[in-house]
Amino acid sequence: MEYAKFEELLRAKETTVYQVSKATGIAASTFTDWKNGRSMPKADKLSRIAAFFGVGLDELLGTESGNRTLENFYQTARARKMVPVIGVIRAGSPIVTDETLIGYEFADVEDAEDYFYLEVCGDSMKNCGIVSGTYVLFRKQQYAANGDIVACLVDGDSATVKRFSFDKKTRRIVLSPENDDYSPILLSPEDFETGRARILGIAVEAKTRF
Template structure:
C-alpha cells in the first residue's frame, strides 16, 4: 500500500509519541510535532490513513488515535511521490475526501460554523473570509483556539490562557496585542476544530 512521505511522518510521530507517553497525541500536538500550521491538514492526513486501514480511532474519547499493526501477509506501506496520475486520482476523489473530512471533524459533536472577520489569527493561517468549525463548549484547555464573548457582547477568536484571576486571549498576529479580561467577564462559546476556505 502506497502512502505519501508526510503520511509516513504522521505514522512515525504517532508511534514515537505513544511509545514515549503511553497515550496518543492530540491533533494540536501532531501539528506542533510535524510543523503543520493547520489542524484541518492534520485531520486530512489522519482520515486518509484511517481509510487505508493504518489507523483507528473512536469519536467518543479524546486521544484516541491508534496505529494499527501490519496485517499478516500484507506488505508494509511504502512512500510514493504524488506524481501526475496521483494528482488526477486526487482530483477525482476530492468531493469524497471533503465529505469524509467534514464528517470526521464533526463526529457526534455539536458544531457550528462562524465566518472570520479581521486578521488577528493570520499566523495560524486563519484569515478574514474563512469559516471556522467550532465545537460548542463552555470550557477549554490552555492554548486552544476558542470563540469567546467578552462582557456578554464582543465575540472574538483567540488562543485561550489563564493567568491567575485573568484570562489572556492571545491573537496570532505579531502586530496585535493580547486581550486581558477578568475570568468572570469571559464566556467561552466553543473551540475551533477546523478551518474552511472558499476559493472564488
C-alpha cells in the first residue's frame, strides 16, 4: 500500500489513523512503520483497512485499471530499496551516523548505498517545491552540472540544499536559493580543492511530508 493513498482515503472519510487503528485492531505504531518505510503491510491488514474504507484492494493499492494484483504489489515493493533518511549532515562526519539517522524510506534505486534522503529544514528552496520537512533523495557524488540541486557542505556548517551553477568566464560557483528572501552562496573551484566546500550529492527526487 502506498501510504499517500492511505492518507488520501483518511481525508476523504474525514477520519484519523487512531480511528482506523481502533476499528481494525491494527496497532497505531504499525501505521507509523508503514509511513516511514520500515515495514510493508500484510495481506490481512490490507483487507481490514480496505473494508474499513469500503473500497477494494485495487483502490487501496492506488490502481485505477484493476489489473494490478496483490502479489504484483508485493513484488514491486520488494524491488524497492530502503534508503536512510538524514536529519542533518555536518563537516568531518560520515553522511549516516547514529546521531543523524531519522529512519528509512523506500526509493526506486538500484543500489541503496549510493543514495540518501535529507530532511530539509527551512524555506530557501520553496519556489521549486522543496519546503521545510521535505525529504530530498540525493545520489552520492562530489560533482554537479549547471542547474543541479545539490547538498553541499560549506565552511564546516551543516549541509545546505541549493541550485548549483558554474560560470566558466568568472570561474565562480554559485549555490542559489529558490527564494528571493535568501542570498546566493558564492564559491570558487579552490574552495572545493581546499575542503572549504564539498558536494555530497545531487537531488533526484523530493517527497513532501504532511
